[in-house]
Amino acid sequence: MIAMAEYIWIDGAKPTQKLRSKTKMVEIKAPKDVVLRDFPDWGFDGSSTYQAEGHSSDLMLKPVNFCKDPLRGEGNFLVLCEVFNSDETPHISNTRATLRRVLDLGAAKEESWFGFEQEYTLFQGRTPLGWPDGGYPAPQGPFYCGVGADEVFGRELVNEHAQACLDAGLMIYGINAEVMPGQWEYQIGYRGVETESADPLTTSDHNWMARWLLYRLGEEFNITATLHPKPIRGDWNGAGQHTNFSTKAMRSPETGKKTIDDAISKLQKKHAEHIAVYGAGLSERLTGLHETCAIDQFRSGPSDRGASIRIPLAVSRQGYGYLEDRRPGANADPYEIASRILKTICEIE
Ligand code: ADP
Ligand code: MN
Ligand code: MN
Ligand code: MN
DSSP: OEEEEEEEEEOOOSSSOOEEEEEEEEEOSOTTSOOGGGSOOEEEEGGGTTSSOTTSOEEEEEEEEEEEOTTTOTTOEEEEEEEEOTTSSBOTTOHHHHHHHHHHTTGGGGOOEEEEEEEEEEEETTEETTOOTTSOOSOSSSOTTOOSTTTOOOHHHHHHHHHHHHHHTOOEEEEEEOSSTTEEEEEEEOOSOTTOOOOHHHHHHHHHHHHHHHHHHHHHHTOEEEOOSSSSOSSSOOOBEEEEEEOTTTTSTTTHHHHHHHHHHHHHHTHHHHHHHSOTTHHHHOSSOSSOOOTTOOOEEETOTTSSEEEOHHHHHHTOSOEEEOOOBTTSOHHHHHHHHHHHHHTOO
16 A cells, blocks of 8 residues: 655754655555554755755654544554754754653653643734734633634634544644634643553654644645744733643652652752743743743742642642643743753753
């Protein structure tokens, strides 16, 4: 069987890396048992993706994860790749390789699970979806988790995206309409399914593939999704990527509370290092208003949505579980978020 395999990679754009993809026809020898090795290495022109100079621009694509392609349908695949230089070293833009290194340096033994709350804003042209042309909608209030044609905009695309993630086999956890009209969220990662691994690499891979599906489905609706952390200035919520995470010790009733407290004090000491990799333009969003803590402050607390680190209600009640880092922007790179958190928790530099 010949499959259409969409090879997806992350480019070298600054300050925020973007997704690229192209299609390779790949022979699948055993369609009932497709494995990563079915997808050969490939190459591309790095001078067109901000990853190389013109004179020696061939870079390598190495498949590292794949899922079903829910848009092309049965027998086709999305293939996530890492970018390598011609000498087989990871390209400087390859942040997944950094996360692999952090895991190898000792973080893997923590058996951490991640869950990303990916917020995004839908636009039609220069206007957020559902906003009057050149004007503003009613003030924020009724839109979060709202229902009704006057309150939510883009649900058809959002639902199709959720279904596409499920069909692909990605670990989507839920979706909700957000506080600003036209803004939405999907959560991806840990969802309590025993056969799944919410390890940092898999979870971050899934968020990148879910982002690709969102942009790709937007083409069908002529709607663009943006991950800008503050798409509209003023009294409107920004878009974040709350990152929930736990280690095995945090999830244990015996060690949970102490491990969570220790983690918070380690995170506090490294606040600036975290802010540095939590996405471009973060200061526009972390103002201290709109459910954020100001960028130069660090606060933590149970159920506190104005904190940097929030301990969810169920976790503070039972005394163990996970943490929510509310600082990352919607446009942050999940590999960089996970690397930074693990480096801090495991004291790796
Ligand atoms: P919020 O109340 O902050 O909006 P959501 O319901 O949107 O929270 O998202 C909850 C997130 O917590 C999900 O991304 C889920 O994967 C994550 N999560 C739940 N339990 C754990 C855990 N034990 N370890 C890591 N992440 C977790
Ligand atoms: Mn949420
Ligand atoms: Mn949210
Ligand atoms: Mn949250």
